[in-house]
Amino acid sequence: MSLTKTVLNNSSVLKVNTANTRHCLTDVVKTEDWSDFHFTKITESTVSRAMTSRYFKDVYDYAIADVIIVGAGSSGLSAAYVIAKARPDLKVVIIESSLAPGGGCWVSGMLYSAQVVRKPAHLFLDELEVPYEDEGDYVVVKHAALFTSTITSKVLSLPNVKFFNAVTVEDLVTKPCEENDKNSKLTVSGVVINWTLVTMAHDTQSCMDPNVIELSGYNEDGTRDYSKKHGVILSATGHDGPFGAFCAKRIAALEPETTEFKSMKGLDMNKSEDEVVKHAGSHKGGVDSIFFCGMEEAEIYGLSRMGPTFGAMFVSGIKAGEEILKHFAK
Ligand code: 48N
Numbered sequence: 001m002s003l004t005k006t007v008l009n010n011s012s013v014l015k016v017n018t019a020n021t022r023h024c025l026t027d028v029v030k031t032e033d034w035s036d037f038h039f040t041k042i043t044e045s046t047v048s049r050a051m052t053s054r055y056f057k058d059v060y061d062y063a064i065a066d067v068i069i070v071g072a073g074s075s076g077l078s079a080a081y082v083i084a085k086a087r088p089d090l091k092v093v094i095i096e097s098s099l100a101p102g103g104g105c106w107v108s109g110m111l112y113s114a115q116v117v118r119k120p121a122h123l124f125l126d127e128l129e130v131p132y133e134d135e136g137d138y139v140v141v142k143h144a145a146l147f148t149s150t151i152t153s154k155v156l157s158l159p160n161v162k163f164f165n166a167v168t169v170e171d172l173v174t175k176p177c178e179e180n181d182k183n184s185k186l187t188v189s190g191v192v193i194n195w196t197l198v199t200m201a202h203d204t205q206s207c208m209d210p211n212v213i214e215l216s217g218y219n220e221d222g223t224r225d226y227s228k229k230h231g232v233i234l235s236a237t238g239h240d241g242p243f244g245a246f247c248a249k250r251i252a253a254l255e256p257e258t259t260e261f262k263s264m265k266g267l268d269m270n271k272s273e274d275e276v277v278k279h280a281g282s283h284k285g286g287v288d289s290i291f292f293c294g295m296e297e298a299e300i301y302g303l304s305r306m307g308p309t310f311g312a313m314f315v316s317g318i319k320a321g322e323e324i325l326k327h328f329a330k
Pocket of ligand 1: 267310
């Protein structure tokens with residue numbers, strides 16, 4: 001852009017060469033002061049109906065889902081991308097308690113923004129076309145938000161993904177395990193959800209009842225429909241906290257004989273990231289149809305933590321996603 005500098009009465013005015021100020025509205029606005037600009041007319045109820053008709057159609061259409069991902073952090077979003085992209089026929093629901101997806105991945109360590117990703121996890125950044133600086137054994141994304149905004153936009157643009165944010169999973173729907181299943185006593189068959197603000201306010205009210213999203217694989221009368229694959233829950237709710245490590249804590253409480261909540265161990269990057277990837281996937285305890293990825297695994301299986309490096313989050317999501325795709329492929 002060439003700038004021409006005009007000095008008037010000892011004050012200098014930078015006159016921008018208007019030829020270089022073209023934008024998407026240049027041909028719409030005819031006056032210098034934009035006095036001719038106006039939006040098309042609308043009524044307030046039209047806006048309300050446009051929002052609510054779509055939201056509640058989603059709630060209705062996704063009352064039964066094939067995959068329910070709890071937590072839209074870097075691991076949950078990575079898994080959602082792998083699953084929903086490979087199988088556009090599967091109904092994938094993502095439940096996120098915060099208003100914004102991304103979990104802890106909007107910055108890197110503390111409030112530092114540059115994000116370290118150890119190889120070979122950079123191959124996922126290549127697939128997403130997220131640029132980085134290559135430092136040999138690892139790469140650095142200039143801002144963690146560049147990864148998070150990219151994966152979020154790619155996931156949300158997939159037609160078979162429904163994202164319910166500011167909604168919290170506050171319990172699990174469970175069924176007795178299939179008669180022939182000797183390993184487990186319990187199957188998860190859905191999630192119990194509420195507006196996050198309501199979940200946070202439970203102690204102030206007698207009760208504010210929740211809603212439910214069920215997994216696929218059942219008949220109208222609640223019996224198992226063996227002609228359909230049983231849906232799965234992938235829990236990616238991160239570190240233990242007010243909502244975090246939710247499903248891990250819940251199944252340990254429901255099935256204490258087979259599931260122990262071991263809590264995350266000390267920081268060891270080299271040990272932790274490989275372990276988190278290795279343990280990603282279906283839960284091998286007494287509860288069926290639940291998978292884990294990301295830091296929630298460190299909590300349930302007592303793995304070390306890795307601190308501000310994110311490759312294991314992406315790769316554990318990819319690995320859990322691959323196992324879920326195999327479940328639906330059989
Ligand atoms: O980012 P997080 O917390 O979890 P992950 O596992 O995707 O990524 C973890 C990563 O950011 C780290 O912690 C890094 C690598 N640090 C490691 C270390 O050593 O400290 O995302 C979890 C998401 C959040 O957005 C939560 O809001 C959400 O899950 N969430 C829930 N959403 C719905 N219902 C719930 N019950 C719930 N609990 C958490």
